[in-house]
Amino acid sequence: MPEFRVGETDFLLDGRPFQIISGALHYFRVHPDLWADRIEKARQMGLNTIETYVAWNAHSPTPGTFDLSGGLDLDRFLRMIAEAGMYAIVRPGPYICAEWDNGGLPAWLFRDPQVGVRQYEPRYLAAVREYLNQVFDVVVPHQIDRGGPVLLVQVENEYGAFGDDKRYLAELARYTRDAGITVPLTTVDQPTPEMLAAGSLDGLHRTASFGSRSTERLATLRAHQPTGPLMCSEFWDGWFDHWGAHHHTTPVEESAADLDALLAAGASVNLYMFHGGTNFGLTNGANDKGVYQPLVTSYDYDAPLDEAGNPTRKYHAFREVIARYHKVPDSVPLPPQPAPTLTVELRDPVRLLDAPQRWKSWQSYDHLPTFDELSPIPRLALLRTRIDGDRPSVLTFGEIRDRATVFVDGNQIGTLLREHHDRAIALPRSNGELLVLVEDLGRVDYGPRIGEPKGIIGGATVDGMPLSTWDVLPIELTAIPDLRPDGTPATPFGPVVMRAEFDVDQPADLFLDTAEWGKGMVWLNGFLLGRYWRRGPQRTLYVPGPLVRAHGNEIVVLELDTMLSPEVSFVPHPLLGHTEA
Structure with missing residues (x-):
């Protein structure tokens, strides 16, 4: 040997x-x-x-x-x-x-x-x-x-x-x-x-x-x-x-x-x-x-x-x-060819907040748990409680990891980002159902913060008073591609699931242009391609050719924010954003 x-x-x-x-x-x-x-x-x-x-x-x-x-x-x-x-x-x-x-x-x-x-x-x-x-x-x-x-x-x-x-x-x-x-x-x-x-x-x-x-x-x-x-x-x-x-x-x-x-x-x-x-x-x-x-x-x-x-x-x-130092093979790879282009409309919106029980069962807690207290540990979860006040208030969290969108009675109040060190948001009224959609944007991969928990850390208060009773609904992401409308009309703004179908002449690599979308995740034929975010720099998502069929491809989008244009667009080349030059 x-x-x-x-x-x-x-x-x-x-x-x-x-x-x-x-x-x-x-x-x-x-x-x-x-x-x-x-x-x-x-x-x-x-x-x-x-x-x-x-x-x-x-x-x-x-x-x-x-x-x-x-x-x-x-x-x-x-x-x-x-x-x-x-x-x-x-x-x-x-x-x-x-x-x-x-x-x-x-x-x-x-x-x-x-x-x-x-x-x-x-x-x-x-x-x-x-x-x-x-x-x-x-x-x-x-x-x-x-x-x-x-x-x-x-x-x-x-x-x-x-x-x-x-x-x-x-x-x-x-x-x-x-x-x-x-x-x-x-x-x-x-x-x-x-x-x-x-x-x-x-x-x-x-x-x-x-x-x-x-x-x-x-x-x-x-x-x-x-x-x-x-x-x-x-x-x-x-x-x-x-x-x-x-x-x-x-x-x-x-x-x-x-x-x-x-x-x-x-x-x-x-x-x-x-x-x-x-x-x-x-x-x-x-x-x-x-x-x-x-x-x-x-x-x-x-x-x-x-x-x-x-x-x-x-x-x-x-x-x-x-x-210059070693013999290299005589052959070289062929130069790249433009990818197929096409545009199709997204349809069949299913709004996350309209029927959350379709995603998974609510779990009740006497405190606001971190994601890591849940099993399996989710990447996205809804947190629900009731607030009973009679005036505008301030909702404060211990720490956001990593993105939290706040709703009162289904109306969006605003979004808090960890990178901005956001912890508090004004509530125009402090009475009704409080919902918080929390997303883990990725765990730290370098330095002393490796292994830290995700979700909301350190609980929440309204005007300094602790909110101690919570229902938690971890979003089962693998179930999203199968989620279909139930006949209830839905508005196409987030958080919402939409879908489209398309055919191609023959399977090939594709580049999905997300410039007109807000923030979310995309599945192709049941495979989670990854996240998109309008803030860039990345604009296209790479779709490997082996995932693509000639006929009957289905794309499913979970939009967590707001789409400017609800359509799917494939472009000929990757667009990874501006450079420093």
């Missing part, structure tokens, strides 16, 4: 120096019918390795489950990498960041406030060990010394930016070895002396994450990894976007020059990202460094392969750089 190990100056494959030229491709962000296409395009660009995170919360949405079906079939993904003649790097976390909801950690894990986060704490470690055993049951047979493609496995992820618990890192390394992982183990940290010192252990090979000043940052890494190959295992060739900001891009020429410097120095590299893909469903994360910033649905990342899997200028520039 082949052997892969860490040598004095290089990675060694069967005793010969081997420079890893890898690209990040997250299987859980790409439709599984497109995995082979994306892997082949990586090979054509000159990459020899595919790297992926493993998202714990995607595989284990509830305790005691571990889903390896469909788009979560890690075994199939690794087999496809091998069939393409490429190698693989697996990064199972348990924390992955990745701008992914909660950094990949399951929300249910933190229902018990005593459970530690990324530290040596028995309850947390017990859950982590169970998770890693499930992952490594898949990965172990795919290691290179067993005839598979896996060269490296990473322990934790940029831990030096979070903590310095060496016992915790040692326990993760022990779990990994006990589970049968025999290939070299790595860590990754940003190249500062403090982070490199805190985030690794002797015996684990240190690598770095950066996107510029390659020579300088390799020197910093070398000071903390005196022997063995240098590796930038996250070469940031782009960046992510959050709602309300601009679409991030990085200059092609600058990124190519930094990649050239890495390869010229003999360093190995993993492009983060080669192909970003999409935060399908409600899987986007968020940042909070004083201001809460939820991430958009697109994870295009300005990567060499765009969100729809098409080669960009950066793809060809990187291929040219790689060709």
